Amino acid sequence: MKKTYYTLCIIIFLCIGIKANEINSNEFSVTMLSNSTKFNYKEIKNLIVYGDSHSATGTNYTDMSYTGKNASHGKNWPLWLKNFNNMKLWNYAKSCAVVNKNLVNIDKCVSLDFKGEYKYFFENMSEGKKFSNQWESNNTLFAILIGTRDVGLMINKNITEEIDNIIDSLYDTINDMYKVGRLCLF
Secondary structure: OHHHHHHHHHHHHHHHHHHHHHOOHHHHOOOOOOOOOOOOHHHOOEEEEEEOOOOOOOEEOOOOEEOOOOOOOOOOHHHHHHHHHOOEEEEOOOOOOOOOHHHEOOOOOOOOOHHHHHHHHHHHHOOOOOOHHHOOHHHEEEEEEOOHHHHHOEOOOOHHHHHHHHHHHHHHHHHHHHHHHHHOOO
């Protein structure tokens, strides 16, 4: 099973590489910078994380506390980054998450997708919400590590089309997130 999964991953990465060569770079990647504030890593005080088991820290979305429990059974990358840079961690990642549950075969593990993680963020941290006054767009780093489960749970066999749909869904949610951040400039 692992060999099949890894072989599929390699094929998908090759397809992505071929597709990337066929299009302009501005169609394949997006940079979303502030029009008013230059990025300054030293000023980052908040880390907002989305993703799957590689990023999850056992977060209680009601009060945003977390247990630190995760798939690595130790400190995973958000906990290391938070501690190394003395940041406040706002972790919305959930084990088994995919980009969009409507685009893949759901297995018993998938309970929340990236769109759902973003919904929790919006309900907790957008303007006027419970935690909105605890972060600013110019001192917050958003980190997204998601998509590995999407590869294994694809619905059809048209890999290029499915990857395009998953990426489109990912960027649609990121665009919404960017708009919220711009609205929250203080």
